[in-house]
Amino acid sequence: MWKNVEKSRINESNCEKIIGLLCEEGLTEEAVCALEEMKHNGLKPSLKIYNSIIHGYSRSSKFEDALFFLHEMKGIGLKPKTNTYDGLIQSYGKYKMYSKIDMCLKEMKSDGCSPDQVTYNLLIREFARGGLLKRMEGAYKSLRSKRMHLDSSTLVAVLEAYINFGTLKDMEKVYKSLLKSNAFLKEDLIRKLAEVYIKNHMFSRLDDLGDDLASRTGRTDLVWCLRILSHACLLSRRGMELVVQEMEDAKVPWNVSIANIILVTHLKMKDFMHLKFLFSELPKLGVKPDIVTFGILFDARRFGFDETRILVMWRRIGLLDESVKIDTDPLVLTAYGKGSFLKSFEEVYASLTPNAREKKWTYQSLIDLLVKQNAQQLQY
Incomplete structure (x- = not known):
């Protein structure tokens, strides 16, 4: 009905928007139907359209279909860009297909697409979430050597990886870097840090965590819990009394x-x-x-x-x-x-x-x- 109102609506720009929206909603098969109709009307698909379909299929783990359209795109003379492969890398990481990430990087470079800042941040995050510390650190070194920016979300992923493996020295180093950034400190991240400190009997660090969190979010229940827990674990009656007095002064x-x-x-x-x-x-x-x-x-x-x-x-x-x-x-x-x-x-x-x-x-x-x-x- 929409098309029949005005035939001029059938153009590359509108098709690109419609196919992109369909893929975002997980309706990749419908997007492919729209692509075929587009071809039938003599319109040439854009790189953005193929990226949408490739990423749509890869997000739902249909990688054979994703690669089919990647090769089809190349066949009609459209050269993939770095973000084409970034979407594949992210989905390979999501489904823990790390060997496929290596193959993707090789094909990416053979097509003349050099990994950029987005790619390296993506690689670091996916390797961190998969617990592949050496590969995570290797991607991090490459990013730093190229003087590219490390996203705060990437820094959080690296911190969580070190927390999960209990590597205290690296954990604290990354946490200090995170504090220097403008990243929002989520409570679940602070809790994970606190658990590591508790298990390693580093109770004084809990008070520091509470102060760090308070500087970003204000004095929440978790802040007071961390601060008084720090003194309590050290059996410091005076420390607990001081925190309780602060609570009373703040009418908490x-x-x-x-x-x-x-x-x-x-x-x-x-x-x-x-x-x-x-x-x-x-x-x-x-x-x-x-x-x-x-x-x-x-x-x-x-x-x-x-x-x-x-x-x-x-x-x-x-x-x-x-x-x-x-x-x-x-x-x-x-x-x-x-x-x-x-x-x-x-x-x-x-x-x-x-x-x-x-x-x-x-x-x-x-x-x-x-x-x-x-x-x-x-x-x-």
């Missing part, structure tokens, strides 16, 4: 992650006086305990802490009848582990039938189950 309310970090630190210090006080203050602080909080309470019981009054208070305010949930930041569990209570619950839960697992679990039913399964450990 407590959350269950902050509370659980401080609670478990008091437990490690066997400081039952402050442990009891904080458990009692949670309602006033507006903090609703989660299963991790319960775990700390019952783990403290194993060391002689009397949890009776706390449970009575929680029962009185209706907390024991609420559904079991976990709101604690995962980094807290990374730093301290799950504790005996949570491990016992997981073991018991795993032994239940599927129907029993799907029932509504309250804190009271959870406690009753563990008391029934292991009365000697959890009697109250």
Whole structure:
């Protein structure tokens, strides 16, 4: 209907736009039909049209079709450009076909297309995501030797590769470079860095991470969590107090992650006086305990802490009848582990039938189950 309104609409420019849009939506077969109709009307396809179809097929892993149109393009005298091969390289990386990337680079060079800045950044990212560190570093050296720009997204991919392999020295070097750029620091990236530091007992680095993140995103919950976790892991009571004071000055309310970090630190210090006080203050602080909080309470019981009054208070305010949930930041569990209570619950839960697992679990039913399964450990 669109074409019949005005025949002049059937031209190279409009066909190029339509085929490009079809390929972007994954409708590559329809795009090929449009290409054939274009030829039928005596119109000459452009390089952009062939690129759209080649990239469309490669994105859906139909590489034989992609290469067919690459060769067809060459056959009608259209010379591929660097971005023609960039799309193929990206898709080969997506499907972890790294040997095909080598073949693609060879064909690319034989066609007189030299890898440019986009190509090298692409190669670095794909090799990084595939865990091919030597090839990633080789592409990085080539980029630097040609004095080309390293994209911030490429730098992030390199950092994540070093994080995954736990290479601390290289990880920190790249992270410092990332800080000098204008790249946005995503929270999941900061979390990955924090996990590496925690596993290597480099707790003071968590405070630095929190400051770095705050300078980019403001003082979020993760920032406060990292900062207080840093001092808590070092068992620095003074450090924790300073962070808590900063939170109060900034009028930042407590959350269950902050509370659980401080609670478990008091437990490690066997400081039952402050442990009891904080458990009692949670309602006033507006903090609703989660299963991790319960775990700390019952783990403290194993060391002689009397949890009776706390449970009575929680029962009185209706907390024991609420559904079991976990709101604690995962980094807290990374730093301290799950504790005996949570491990016992997981073991018991795993032994239940599927129907029993799907029932509504309250804190009271959870406690009753563990008391029934292991009365000697959890009697109250």
